[in-house]
Amino acid sequence: xxxxxxxxxxxxxxxxxxxxxxxxxxxxxxxxxxxxxxxxxxxxxxxxxxxxxxxxxxxxxxxxxxxxxxxxxxxxxxxxxxxxxxxxxxxxx
Amino acid sequence: xxxxxxxxxxxxxxxxxxxxxxxxxxxxxxxxxxxxxxxxxxxxxxxxxxxxxxxxxxxxxxxxxxxxxxxxxxxxxxxxx
Amino acid sequence: xxxxxxxxxxxxxxxxxxxxxxxxxxxxxxxxxxxxxxxxxxxxxxxxxxxxxxxxxxxxxxxxxxxxxxxxxxxxxxxxxxxxxxxxxxxxxxxxxxxxxxxxxxxxxxxxxxxxxxxxxxxxxx
Numbered sequence: 001x002x003x004x005x006x007x008x009x010x011x012x013x014x015x016x017x018x019x020x021x022x023x024x025x026x027x028x029x030x031x032x033x034x035x036x037x038x039x040x041x042x043x044x045x046x047x048x049x050x051x052x053x054x055x056x057x058x059x060x061x062x063x064x065x066x067x068x069x070x071x072x073x074x075x076x077x078x079x080x081x082x083x084x085x086x087x088x089x090x091x092x093x
Numbered sequence: 094x095x096x097x098x099x100x101x102x103x104x105x106x107x108x109x110x111x112x113x114x115x116x117x118x119x120x121x122x123x124x125x126x127x128x129x130x131x132x133x134x135x136x137x138x139x140x141x142x143x144x145x146x147x148x149x150x151x152x153x154x155x156x157x158x159x160x161x162x163x164x165x166x167x168x169x170x171x172x173x174x
Numbered sequence: 175x176x177x178x179x180x181x182x183x184x185x186x187x188x189x190x191x192x193x194x195x196x197x198x199x200x201x202x203x204x205x206x207x208x209x210x211x212x213x214x215x216x217x218x219x220x221x222x223x224x225x226x227x228x229x230x231x232x233x234x235x236x237x238x239x240x241x242x243x244x245x246x247x248x249x250x251x252x253x254x255x256x257x258x259x260x261x262x263x264x265x266x267x268x269x270x271x272x273x274x275x276x277x278x279x280x281x282x283x284x285x286x287x288x289x290x291x292x293x294x295x296x297x298x299x300x
Contacts, residue, residue, distance in 0.1 A: 002201060005197060005200050005201035006197070006201075008200065009193050009196055009197045009200075009201075010193075012193065012196065013189055013190070013192075013193040016189045016192070016193075017185075017186055017189055020182055020185040020186065020189070021182075023182075023185065025181025025182065026094075026181055026182070026184055026185070026225060026228060027094055027181075027228045027229060027230040028181070028229075028230070029229045029230060029231065029232070029251050031226070033226050033227065033255060033257075033258070034227070034229060034251075034255045037257060038227075038250070038255045038256060038257045039250035041256060041257065042235070042248060042250045042253050042256065043248045043250055045237070046237055046248070052236055052237040053144075053235070053236045053237075054235040054236065054237070054253070054256040055144045055235055055256050055259050055260055055263070056144070058256055058257065058260045059260045059263060063260060066260075066264060067264070070264045070267055070268065073267070073268055073271055074267060074271055076271075077271035077272070077274055077275050078274075080275050080278065081274050081275060081278045084275075084278040084279065084281075084282055085278050085281065085282070094228050094230070096180075099184065100183075100184075103184060103187045106191065107187060107190060107191060107194075110191055110194045110195070110214050111194060113210055113214070114194065114197070114198040114202065114207060114210060114211060114214075119204070119206050119207075122206070122207065122210055123206075123210070126210050126213060126214075129214070129217075130217070133217055133221065136221065137221075137224055140224055140225060140228050140254075141228065141232070141233070141234050141235070141254040142224050142227070142254075142258075142259045142262075143234060144259055144263060145220075145224060145259050145262055145263055145266070148263055148266050148267070149266055152266055152267065152270050153213075153217070153266055153269065153270060156270055157213065157269075157270055157273055160270075160273060160274055160277050161206070161209070161210075161273075161277065163277075164206065164277040164280060164281060165206065167281050167284070168206075168280065168281060168284040168290055169284070169289075169290060172204040172206070172207065172290070172291075173203065173204065173291055174202055174203050174204060174207070
């Protein structure tokens with residue numbers, strides 16, 4: 001059983017390492033992730049939101065609905081923990 | 094990004110991850126996971142993601158470790174693998 | 175060849191970390207060990223995303239001399255890509271939420287079956 005787990009893990013890792021052969025190198029400024037959307041955020045953040053920190057301006061201004069959804073996720077997790085761990089008064093479950 | 098610093102921290106992170114899943118005592122495993130989280134936070138600060146590093150240090154290394162220690166305290170400390 | 179290895183080695187180390195977490199999730203029998211493996215796996219994925227945004231010669235994504243220099247020209251290539259940082263900031267909070275719910279479920283399982291080992295729980299269910 002332990003051998004089977006190791007075989008599954010090694011095969012998955014080999015496939016993922018084969019997938020990194022086509023990726024751009026680490027820290028390459030011309031990679032596709034750095035050319036498409038983020039230059040607009042970097043160049044326009046001061047005149048549109050007047051915030052020097054780009055991470056907070058994207059988090060709380062451009063993508064504020066994303067942060068709202070994150071708050072819903074935390075609320076649901078808290079509700080689930082309270083429902084699971086509350087004290088039972090009726091004896092059975 | 095500093096390549097030599099990055100390589101040293103990556104080695105520390107891999108050692109911490111292997112130690113966290115092989116130690117038999119669950120409280121030791123949880124404490125090694127906290128050390129792993131702080132090394133990861135150092136790595137993100139080195140890559141320039143300072144906001145992510147703050148969040149990791151407070152949320153994952155702080156609250157996550159406290160939750161896991163509370164779980165070990167409520168259940169048992171011994172493990173068979 | 176050396177250039178290829180230098181530009182790719184940390185992706186390979188991220189994949190090794192990810193596979194350590196994956197092995198702990200499918201191979202270990204203790205439930206707390208499975209949760210630790212899930213944490214390692216998620217942190218490795220977040221590390222992979224953050225390293226995509228890295229740029230050689232770029233500085234932190236915070237503007238220098240922001241107020242009072244309104245007409246300055248901002249070069250996009252001199253700042254690190256801020257978009258993966260924002261998305262991973264959300265992912266870290268979701269990670270801690272899943273950790274909390276998983277720990278609550280593990281505590282309930284321990285109160286009911288009095289053990290944390292997976293094979294003993296399966297034996298008690300049968």
